[in-house]
Amino acid sequence: MxxxxxxxxxxxxxxxxxxxxxxxxxxxxxxxxxxxxxxxxxxxxxxxxxxxxxxxxxxxxxxxxxxxxxxxxxxxxxxxxxxxxxxxxxxxxxxxxxxxxxxxxxxxxxxxxxxxxxxxxxxxxxxxxxxxxxHGAVEAFPVMPNGLKVGVVGSGPAGLTCADELAKLGYAVTVFESLPVPGGLLVHGIPSFKIEKTVVERRVALLERRGIVFQTNVTVGRDLSLGELLATFDALFLGMGAQRGKRLGAPGEDLEGVYQALPFLVQKNVGCVTNLPPI
CATH class of the missing domain: 1.10.1060.10 (Alpha-helical ferredoxin)
Incomplete structure (x- = not known):
């Protein structure tokens, strides 16, 4: 045609x-x-x-x-x-x-x-x-290492993009994510009717084939200090996401049964444990 x-x-x-x-x-x-x-x-x-x-x-x-x-x-x-x-x-x-x-x-x-x-x-x-x-036309391969290491804190869109670009240049990249699954709000905050989790998982798998390492359940400032990361890596990229809900400042938002959208979505999307009571 x-x-x-x-x-x-x-x-x-x-x-x-x-x-x-x-x-x-x-x-x-x-x-x-x-x-x-x-x-x-x-x-x-x-x-x-x-x-x-x-x-x-x-x-x-x-x-x-x-x-x-x-x-x-x-x-x-x-x-x-x-x-x-x-x-x-x-x-x-x-x-x-x-x-x-x-x-x-x-x-x-x-x-x-x-x-x-x-x-x-x-x-x-x-x-x-x-x-x-x-049609098998999307692939990723490791490139010649340049001998330098970069730590990326946060695996949302900014962290994933930064990690991808650095890996293409030969940097050894490790991504740290505080939640159990990489992807940031792409996975934890956006409902599946907008983007299914498998779409993000497929992209993360590509980045892993490029040589990027993902460490999940690691919170910088609790499990690792910024000083430890600076001593380990030649450079850091801080891409922490906006994980706190934004209050309306409207009457009644503290009433029983009224919940912030973001914590609700994080809990319901992937069943992650948060510092809030179950919703």
Whole structure:
């Protein structure tokens, strides 16, 4: 099948969001709500991109992802090449495509918003990267060591990204996580209907294949001092997450049966032991 090539595809083809699991299915589990496009639909939707001379979608992306490039490749059916381009600027595109608020960022800046609905950038990004995983095109290998060691405190998005970039440069990286499972709030704070835990586990497994070591159930300041880490590593990256709930300052928030969202999510997502009573 060939992609739509009309210069008016953006007008002729309406935006089509990814399939949504029916409610009766969703009442039985907390799995992700949206599934993937099929190949024909993703090519059709990618063909709606008009390849602007000034790609505002990139302006709206905090990573300045090369969005027009991998959308063009997706429209041509070159899904593996599209995923490769996507991975040049993002360390975890299969995760960002699920969690980024595209409606405020890249899609919010899409030129098509002046005439019609924007290109479904996030859904296309998710498809091409899941396609790459399904076809064995996503891999990670250790590189030649440079003799230096770095400790990373915290295994949320910042810690994982830092560890990945350092490992690519040959640093021996050890990541310390206070909770039993790596991933920070990606695992402990975000419900599975938004991103399933297996997606993050798959990314962590890739980083382990790159040579990164994860030490869980280790709290810096209790199990290890900052001084011990500084004596052990050539450098440290401190990426501790925001693990405390933010109070509303509203009347009644201290009443019985009213709970902070973050501790509730941490307990219910992975059953972690916290310093709070069970909710």
């Amino acid at each position: 060939t992609a739509c090539t009309s210069q008016y595809t953006w007008f002729e083809v309406p935006r089509n969001d990814p399939p949504k699991r029916v409610a009766i299915q969703r009442t039985h589990d907390f799995r992700e709500i949206y599934s993937l496009y099929d190949e024909a639909t993703v090519r059709e939707q990618a063909s709606r991109c008009i390849q602007c001379g000034m790609p505002f979608c990139r302006v709206g992306c905090p990573l300045e992802n090369r969005i027009p490039e991998w959308i063009r490749l997706a429209a041509e059916g070159e899904f593996l090449q599209a995923a490769a381009v996507s991975g040049l600027t993002s360390n975890m595109p299969e995760i960002c495509s699920r969690l980024c608020p595209q409606e405020r960022l890249c899609e919010g800046m899409c030129t098509l918003n002046t005439r019609t609905d924007p290109v479904p950038i996030g859904a296309i990004e998710r498809f091409i990267n899941e396609y790459a995983f399904a």
